Amino acid sequence: MKQFDLREQHLSQPGRRQMLNGALGGVVGGALSGSVPALLRAGAAGAALTGASAALASTSAGASSADAAPSLDAAIRAFTGGAPVRAGKVRVQIAPLVDNGNTVPLSVTVDHPMRPDDHVAAIAVFSERNPQHEVASFGLSPRNPAARVSTRIRLATSQKLVGIARLSDGSHWSGEVEVIVTLAACIED
């Protein structure tokens, strides 16, 4: 039997296209899709995060306009101001396989004390493959007994999520997790 490209079939009908766009539009999610752009493969991303040079310094999102579409790396740099980021301390907690990409519970915990003189000041979460990389950022204070925040997010497709923590001493730490997102099978229109 001829194999049909399911995406092609669906995108040819406007009503179906709307449904498949779901919350974030434009991306036909596929679980376990194979190709990952070079910039986003683990090695490249790791190098960019830990080996920042003066050329990468950027304190505003507008400064990274050299990219046609802002990269994950640029979005993270906008938060860190180009400061070096070390892997560790940050745990991004999310179910490995989600029912529906519209409402995915997410928690981020940073293993670091919350003392007035030494605490986590901010946490930011970034998405590898959503139409926009920023997911949320949070400002914390010593009134928070633990550096932990929970929310619910949208995921356009299977991808990596990155959490960045900024400590009161100005240092940055990171953690990441991979999530698989499946598409609803039945077309409701």
Next chain:
Amino acid sequence: MSAVFARCQAVLLALVALLGSIADPARAQGADSRRSGFDFMSAATQALQRDDAQNPVMLWVADGARRWRDASAGRACAECHNTAEQSMRGVAARYPAWDDRLGEPVNLQKRINLCRERHQSQPPLRSEDDAMLALESYLAMQSRGVPLTRPDDPKLAESLERGSRLYSTRIGQLALSCAHCHDQLAGGRLGGSPIPQGHPTAYPIYRLQWQSAGSLARRLRGCFAGVRAEQPAPMSRDMIELELFLAARAAGMLHEGPGVRP
């Protein structure tokens, strides 16, 4: 369209071949093999339903509690029904029910509209209006933990029979009946999604796919659209008779209060 039809038929045949024969859960003798859609969800989504502070439908419930007491447009529900926690306990679990004046079965939404028309001089609400979902969710909360009532009223017998027939009738371009998926293939998967048994134990639901609360009628219309069939209107005779059959099929299962579904 025939290409999509052929593909879906192929998927289903593959599923059937893969799964072999599956006992019909609704008619199993001995142990009750009926399972709520809750059991088919991921742990994360179950946690959302279990926690009233996280379940988004609670926004509608809180709004419903406020509307229950709202007398700004005339007579409030509370004026006749007092405290819903007492007077409305178990009500959501015994609808659809027969309405003598109309001479037909009504679901809870239609009942709410009849109250508005007959006793409150207010216009009817549509099935997915936030105001309707708020009141219905608030009432569903009052039936949490109550077993769904078997519709024993003899006046409902014909409607029940028609609902049962619709449930087993092939419909739409895909020529599938509800029974094909929700009796024969329940427990299997359609694409990445588990196929539940289709019991109306948690309505109105907050459906993650809708990112909103919605009625049983909305969910059923989604199924009709999914097999490319014409959709019965919410609160129509056909729709209510199908809802009546589903309630009878789930009789004895516990109402969960307004729930969450993927």
Next chain:
Amino acid sequence: MAARTLIDMPRQVKRGEAFEIRVMIGHSMETGYRRGSDGERLPRDILTEFRCEFEGEAVFSARLYPAISANPYLSFGMMADRSGELVFSWRGDRGFAHTERVALVVV
């Protein structure tokens, strides 16, 4: 329509005791990426900011983007050394602004 909110937290806590605050607000969080049935993009309309202040001091804040699910839910911890008023405020597109106040008793 007034925004619907749910705020889940103890109203009375012990001095220095850690407790959880969980807030949810009704809002569609329209991303700006979806298209209507006419094919045109539905304009973005989201909540962009949440703040929690205690007696005028910042406790917790959040910057929200379209990736935050509809009916945004946030959960964070807090501890207090004295009784006072918590102020929760949300800001968003199209001038959206909503504030809730909760009295916290510390014993």
